[in-house]
Amino acid sequence: MAQISLNEIFQGYVGRRGVFKNKETLSIAFTPDNIPHREEQIKQLGMILAPVLRKEKPSNVFIYGKTGTGKSLCASHTIKKLSDQTNGKLKTIYINCKMRRVSDTEYRLLSQLISFFGVEVPYTGLPTDSLYKKFFNLLDQGEGNTLLVLDEIDALVKKVGDGILYNLTRINQELKKTKLTIVGISNNISFINDMDPRVRSSLSEEEAVFPPYNASELRDILTERSQLAFNPGTVSSGVIEKCSALAAQEHGDARKALDLLRVAGEVAERMGNEKVLKEHVDLAEKKLDTDKTLEITKTQPRQSQCVLLSILELFRKGTKNTQTGDIYDVYIQICRRNNLKVLTQRRVSDLISELDMFGIVNSKVISKGRYGRTREIKLNLSGEMITRIENFLKEEFI
DNA sequence: CCTCCACAGGAAGCGCAGGAGT
DNA sequence: ACTCCTGCGCTTCCTGTGGAGG
Incomplete structure (x- = not known):
């Protein structure tokens, strides 16, 4: 059958x-030959980076715009064209700073940088500044310009601070034969204000804005x-x-x-x-x-999943106007059944807020007069979503 | 008008893990 | 290898509050 x-x-x-005909062309990884409505930005980037053709050092660039505005695409497009002009002599290092376990600490980022030169470095153990020295030496062995593209640079700064950027922007003062140019890409504009002013000014010598x-x-x-x-x-x-x-x-x-x-x-x-x-x-x-x-929901910590399951159970029972206390009662039961540590209501309240931020639930503070002030929590999911999430959680919990 | 419910949500601090400095 | 140091999840304690019922 x-x-x-x-x-x-x-x-x-x-x-x-x-x-x-070719589904690949709809994926984010695909780089089309023609990029509509970004002529301005590409031209601008081209002008900023053009000095590499004369073996001069271009300014560092800071690119920002929201997700899906073509930042990375235009950057890689421009750099590729530039690289073609130099017969591939332009060295480019591309790093996505958001990749976990790859480049989310100073050490890992540096070892990534070093591995671009074909040199492997132990996963751990070496002091950080010896990595700097190593990177520096490798860099200075070459000729001409090196472009360092740091995609999602805000994630890097948030995780490890701006010290590494400070060191990287200053590295040119020491380099003899090569010049390092940093292209920072971010979808968060405000983060740049939290940075050290020196880093900020040297990183954004030039800026390119990508509107939606x-x-x-x-x-x-x-x-x-x-x-x-x-x-x-x-x-x-x-x-x-x-x-x-x-x-x-x-x-x-x-x-x-x-x-x-x-x-x-x-x-x-x-x-x-x-x-x-x-x-x-x-x-x-x-x-x-x-x-x-x-x-x-799958990537949520267990405690948070437990809270969500509590909300789902109440929803299935058809409880109207669910409030924090109700959820907490059910939550305690689920924790007991599953041998899970029972967190305080204060904490659970925060976990509910997190679910709210993800858009999974809607919560709003209401006052019921004599009967207190609380948050009214509603599920913000379609019927199909509820079933699928429920199925997943039922596997995880008793 | 006052009271008092059922929390909201801020502040401080604790224990832990994992990275940095030495 | 060893101490710091920091960030994170969490607890404890706290003050604040809109409005139904007295």
Whole structure:
């Protein structure tokens, strides 16, 4: 039985022409040749970095803009073009500072930098400044310019402070043959104010701002990409407009727009449609939403999951106007059942606030007069999400 | 008008882990 | 290898508060 139906599925797959021609072109990792609506920024970056062609040191650049505004894309595009001009002689080090366990401490970042020169360094044990020396020596062995791209640089500063940036910006004073230029990329603008003024000024000798895309700009981007990604005529009208509009509502995030389009295509294929329809976009949005919330709950610490389960149990019982105390009572029971340490109500209250921040619940402070002042907590999830999260939590807890 | 409920949410401090300095 | 030092999760203690009921 199972085999027959599987065969049918496979047959359906092979027999039909899928909607995708090249799905890769919709992923964030893909670098298109043409980047619409970023001509200004690319030109600006090009002008800032152009001195490398004359073997002079360009200014350090600080790039900021919200997620999905094309910062990393434009930076890597510009640098690649620049590198082509120099016949690949331009050395570029790209580091994403948000990668956990890779580059989230001073030591790890330095060992990353060193490994770019093909030298491996022990995971731990060496003093930090000997790593600096090593990096310095490796750097100075080469000629000309080295570009250091620090993506999500705000994460680095938040984690380890600005000392490392201070050291890196000063390194040029010592270097003889090479020059190091830092390209910092951040989606948080305010963090730069917390930095040491010296670091701030040397890091942002030049600044490039990436504004959010509006709906029509997003539409252009999607139109271009969809021609690469989909077979001709498989995207019905209105689909791209819908994806653009949804993503524009969320601070003009091109990544979200591309995700929506890609998942809509996947949904269409799975449902056996030969065309991507507007309804598929709705389903895609739901799926992305659910996946995201599920991912959040999965990565949440156990205590927080326990609190969420308490809220879910109360919801299933149909309790109206859930308040902190109710949740705490259920929470205690779940902890006992699961042999978990019972935290104080004060702490649980904070955990509820965290769930609120994630958008999983909505809580608002209300006063019930004689019957006290508390927070009214409501689940902020669709029915399908509740079931999926519940299924996950039921596996984790008794 | 006052009271008093059921908490909110700030402040201080504790114990721990893991990194930095030596 | 050894002490600091720092950040984090958490507890303890605290003061503050909107409004129903007296």
